[in-house]
Amino acid sequence: MSKTRIAFIGAGNMAASLIGGMRAQGVDAELIRASDPGAETRERVAKEHGIKVVADNAEAVEGADVVLLAVKPQMMKSVCEALKPALKPHQLIVSIAAGITCASMRAWLGEQPLVRCMPNTPALLRQGVSGLYATADVTPDQREQAETLLSAVGIALWVDEEAHIDAVTAVSGSGPAYFFLLIEAMTAAGVKLGLPADVASKLTLQTALGAALMATGSDVDAAELRRRVTSPAGTTEAAIKSFQADGFEAIVEKALGAAAHRSAELAEQLGK
Ligand SMILES: NC(=O)C1=CN([C@@H]2O[C@H](COP(=O)(O)OP(=O)(O)OC[C@H]3O[C@@H](n4cnc5c(N)ncnc54)[C@H](OP(=O)(O)O)[C@@H]3O)[C@@H](O)[C@H]2O)C=CC1
Numbered sequence: 001m002s003k004t005r006i007a008f009i010g011a012g013n014m015a016a017s018l019i020g021g022m023r024a025q026g027v028d029a030e031l032i033r034a035s036d037p038g039a040e041t042r043e044r045v046a047k048e049h050g051i052k053v054v055a056d057n058a059e060a061v062e063g064a065d066v067v068l069l070a071v072k073p074q075m076m077k078s079v080c081e082a083l084k085p086a087l088k089p090h091q092l093i094v095s096i097a098a099g100i101t102c103a104s105m106r107a108w109l110g111e112q113p114l115v116r117c118m119p120n121t122p123a124l125l126r127q128g129v130s131g132l133y134a135t136a137d138v139t140p141d142q143r144e145q146a147e148t149l150l151s152a153v154g155i156a157l158w159v160d161e162e163a164h165i166d167a168v169t170a171v172s173g174s175g176p177a178y179f180f181l182l183i184e185a186m187t188a189a190g191v192k193l194g195l196p197a198d199v200a201s202k203l204t205l206q207t208a209l210g211a212a213l214m215a216t217g218s219d220v221d222a223a224e225l226r227r228r229v230t231s232p233a234g235t236t237e238a239a240i241k242s243f244q245a246d247g248f249e250a251i252v253e254k255a256l257g258a259a260a261h262r263s264a265e266l267a268e269q270l271g272k
């Protein structure tokens with residue numbers, strides 16, 4: 001990785017967090033290049049990370065070992081088709097675009113080795129998690145390059161089937177929004193119970209942080225941690241019984257199913 005040259009196509013939020021993560025890990029600025037149509041974005045990212053940011057995508061990929069596509073899914077077709085003549089067969093293409101399949105990228109880019117990833121927004125704080133899928137022609141060295149790149153902003157996990165990227169999207173890609181929804185709902189419920197809004201908000205946020213740290217740092221599973229909070233015939237039991245009487249697990253299963261279904265549907269629509 002230390003000598004791998006990386007070109008970012010699109011220098012928006014996700015690209016900037018990946019670049020920031022790589023720079024924080026000591027990757028030489030000379031090894032990273034980016035392109036973006038926005039003059040302000042180019043100036044900001046170049047200044048913040050000390051890298052060269054150009055307007056021309058073809059110029060950015062010149063000499064790169066890895067080309068990371070970080071544009072909106074709706075832009076992928078036109079960006080890939082315009083980039084195709086500038087690519088060399090050995091260049092690894094890594095895409096973080098939601099709902100764009102390897103088959104679509106193959107159709108637009110030609111026979112490049114591809115890694116399709118689904119990161120999530122906590123990558124901005126280097127606390128992200130990404131699912132990665134590689135086409136059969138990706139070499140072990142290239143897999144390592146992709147994994148090292150995504151690991152700069154959190155945890156990177158491989159899946160063996162591309163369809164599993166829809167499930168990754170449902171669990172962790174969209175996942176931060178589910179926790180934000182729970183935070184919103186708990187804060188509102190605290191206010192309904194008479195707490196001032198700022199107190200309800202702080203209680204909820206610190207509880208979310210504490211619970212996440214316990215769940216990630218503990219050698220027992222979430223079910224056991226939950227049992228340890230739940231005194232027999234106590235307050236937690238009353239709340240959990242209420243959640244489960246309203247079908248909590250089924251609600252979550254149905255919602256994640258809807259997200260996975262939408263991911264596959266978007267792939268169908270955007271891939272044409
Ligand atoms: N946000 C999320 O939760 C997640 C996002 N992703 C994926 O990450 C990708 C990037 O998302 P995000 O960083 O949030 O988006 P941003 O809009 O912040 O970044 C995209 C950047 O690409 C630039 N751009 C537009 N057209 C071109 C072009 N032709 N060539 C080069 N650059 C171009 C945009 O410029 P301008 O703004 O001027 O158009 C913008 O700066 C998306 O595909 C998204 O699906 C993946 C997982 C989670």
Ligand SMILES: O=C(O)[C@@H]1CCC=N1
Nearest residue numbers: 098169172173174175
């Ligand atoms: O909502 C979306 O479609 C994207 C994919 C994962 C997170 N945001």
